[in-house]
Amino acid sequence: MSLSPLWTDIDWNRDGRQDGFLNLEHSVHRSAYGIVPIPATLLKNGTGPTLLLMAGSHGDEYEGQAILTRLIQTLDVGRISGRLIVLPAANLPAAMAGTRVSPLDEGNLNRCFGDVYPDSPTARIAQFIAETLLPMCDVFFDFHCGGTSLNYVPCAYADVWGDDQRRREILEALEFMNAPISWVQKGPPQGPVAGRAAYRNDVTYLSGEFGGGGAITRDALRVAERSIHRLMAHLGILQLAPEWEPRVESRLMWARQKHYFYAGRDGVFEPAAELGAEVAGGERAGIILTPETPLQPAHPVLFPDSGTWICTRAIGRVRRGDCLGHLLVDAPRNEVLSDA
Numbered sequence: 001m002s003l004s005p006l007w008t009d010i011d012w013n014r015d016g017r018q019d020g021f022l023n024l025e026h027s028v029h030r031s032a033y034g035i036v037p038i039p040a041t042l043l044k045n046g047t048g049p050t051l052l053l054m055a056g057s058h059g060d061e062y063e064g065q066a067i068l069t070r071l072i073q074t075l076d077v078g079r080i081s082g083r084l085i086v087l088p089a090a091n092l093p094a095a096m097a098g099t100r101v102s103p104l105d106e107g108n109l110n111r112c113f114g115d116v117y118p119d120s121p122t123a124r125i126a127q128f129i130a131e132t133l134l135p136m137c138d139v140f141f142d143f144h145c146g147g148t149s150l151n152y153v154p155c156a157y158a159d160v161w162g163d164d165q166r167r168r169e170i171l172e173a174l175e176f177m178n179a180p181i182s183w184v185q186k187g188p189p190q191g192p193v194a195g196r197a198a199y200r201n202d203v204t205y206l207s208g209e210f211g212g213g214g215a216i217t218r219d220a221l222r223v224a225e226r227s228i229h230r231l232m233a234h235l236g237i238l239q240l241a242p243e244w245e246p247r248v249e250s251r252l253m254w255a256r257q258k259h260y261f262y263a264g265r266d267g268v269f270e271p272a273a274e275l276g277a278e279v280a281g282g283e284r285a286g287i288i289l290t291p292e293t294p295l296q297p298a299h300p301v302l303f304p305d306s307g308t309w310i311c312t313r314a315i316g317r318v319r320r321g322d323c324l325g326h327l328l329v330d331a332p333r334n335e336v337l338s339d340a
């Protein structure tokens with residue numbers, strides 16, 4: 001049998017607990033046969049669904065990394081029904097550097113799930129997830145947030161696709177997670193993101209944008225942790241602890257391309273409203289000032305539509321083309337579930 005550029009000692013079909021690594025070959029000048037050991041934990045007990053929990057796809061997004069690290073330390077395999085695969089730092093080089101992309105190859109793990117996998121360390125991780133892990137899974141939960149450059153009002157997320165029953169199943173899982181905002185996008189993702197690989201494997205893709213700005217806030221952490229515990233309960237994998245039982249008010253929302261807005265020129269973005277605000281189309285989102293040429297008139301940035309300002313840029317200095325944020329608008333449940 002030939003040697004693989006990414007291998008593991010974990011036996012995915014064995015009952016019990018295995019704490020191991022996905023060993024990613026990384027051959028460089030100082031270490032010809034070196035590996036990047038990506039931590040992976042398997043918890044399997046009896047029959048039940050398989051859930052992949054992944055954080056650190058982007059290394060500068062910390063809520064999921066913290067939550068899954070604690071989960072690995074505290075979860076007793078005897079308490080679960082089914083199979084949990086936990087990757088607390090999926091793109092380990094990026095996670096250790098605290099950066100969105102990998103310092104090894106500038107690879108963005110969540111843009112490596114296209115139909116072709118280039119020969120790079122980050123793409124190899126993606127390929128392993130897509131071709132080895134996802135075929136075993138029923139549900140894939142992928143932690144995200146705005147990272148260093150964006151800040152989100154914490155929300156849970158789902159791709160909704162498939163036949164009537166499948167769409168309903170996916171939406172029910174998202175709604176059971178009961179984040180204050182449930183963000184849905186309809187149809188399989190078009191880009192090379194992890195949700196695309198989930199779709200190819202007929203695996204439900206759930207995620208969330210739990211804060212950002214390069215830091216962890218208590219609020220974002222709590223929304224994320226509550227979502228994941230409620231999801232495990234919904235799937236019958238783990239009993240719901242009383243702490244996560246009370247329901248909160250939740251809004252079902254979505255975005256179109258037009259709800260994203262961008263810097264029209266270089267400068268300093270001064271927002272005119274707070275993240276989370278209800279805004280009107282054409283209203284001022286802020287101005288871009290140029291301290292380097294202070295007499296240049298401020299460049300106005302307008303909200304492209306009415307909606308909730310769910311995501312904003314977290315870094316003041318901007319370049320033309322930088323995303324300054326996006327809105328979400330209420331999604332009618334019947335439209336989310338409809339065929340169209």
Ligand SMILES: [Zn+2]
Nearest residue numbers: 058061144145
């Ligand atoms: Zn992310």
